[in-house]
Amino acid sequence: MKSTSNFFRTLATRFENEDAKALQELLDWMRTSGNEASFFADKDVMLQFYWNMHPRFQFFKTVEHEGRLLDVGAGSGALQCWKGWMAPVRDDIRYFANDLTKGEYFDNCEGFFVHNLSEEPFVDHVAYFDSIFACHVLEHVPNWEPFFDNLIGALKPGGTLYLEWPTKKSAFFPQLAKFHEAGIAISTVNFYDDATHLHTADIAEVLPYLNDRGLEMTNMGYIENPFLGAELLKVGARENDQELNTYGLWMALGFSQYIVAKKRNDYEAG
Structure with a gap:
């Protein structure tokens, strides 16, 4: 077999091309990979390295000092635990939460919105937040125009936005049931494994929604390694750890993509 990195680099394309052998090769590799030597001693060390490399974690840890951070979706x-997990400790972050229902830890937040x-829109919080974080929300949204109006309307001029959502190629990945049939613990693999997923898009399709609302891109790309x-x-x-199996396959195949953007200081909504 090719080197492991080359194997995964070609695998996503093989799934898109409906290569009948690709899934079986992946399942065979996953069944035997636990016997291979790893550079990481245990799960805790592995997760720390993973998140330190992840743009989602990097964004969280580098928001403005004492900034108001809104977590949409x-x-x-529980994401507020990141304030104290690994360096730098960011107990100064003012964490706000938003979702359709009240979460278990919302009462521990600086504020929350259900x-x-x-x-x-955030009627009383227009241009209020220094940073907004919307991770795996976009794929659940039926109408992007009002969503982006309300999301970006809550961001201060000069504020930063982090978006993360599935790649288009994730719609071609094997279905979750195939892994469960093989006895592999894992969560969402194919975009449509989650029945609440509506549609995804390339980065180029999302950029106009941000540009039209005064945002300038500072970083973007596939989350793939x-x-x-x-x-x-x-x-x-x-x-047979579900968390590591899921993170691993997402990272190996490039399940997610992201954009970091900054709102222009001179932007005024029309």
């Missing part, structure tokens, strides 16, 4: 609100951002993905999968295979 916050779920439980409403649908596609339908309701075949070496790191393979290492996650090796450690995950030892205990």
Whole structure:
């Protein structure tokens, strides 16, 4: 077989081309990868390295000092634990949460909002937040125009936005059921494994929504690293760990993409 990195680099394309052998080769590799030596001793060390490399974590850890950070689609609100996890400790961050229902840890936030951002703006918080974080939200939104109006309307001039969502090629990845049939613990692999996913888009399709609302891109790209993905999968295979298997396959194949953007200081909504 090719080197592990080359194997994963070509695998996503093979799935898009409906290569019948690709899935079986992947399953065979995942079943045996736990026997391979890894550069990482255990799960904790592996996860620390993974998140330090991840643009999502880097964005969180580098928001403005004492900045107001809004987490859209916050779920439980547990992301606020990142303030104190690994260096630098960012207890100064003023963490706000938003979702359709109240999360378990929302009461520990600086503030929280329970409403649908596609339908309701932040009436009392226009141009209020220094940074906004919307991770794996866009694929659930039926109408992007009001969503981006309300999202970016809450961002201060000079404020920063982090968006992350699935790549188009994720729609060609194998279905979750194929992994479960093989006894591999993992969560979403194919875009449509999640029935609430509506549509995805390339970065180029999202940029006009941001440009039209006064944002300038500072960084963007696929979240893809075949070496790191393979290492996650090796450690995950030892205990059939769902978290590591999922992170590993996402990283190896390039399940997600991201944009970091900054709102122009001179922007005024028309």
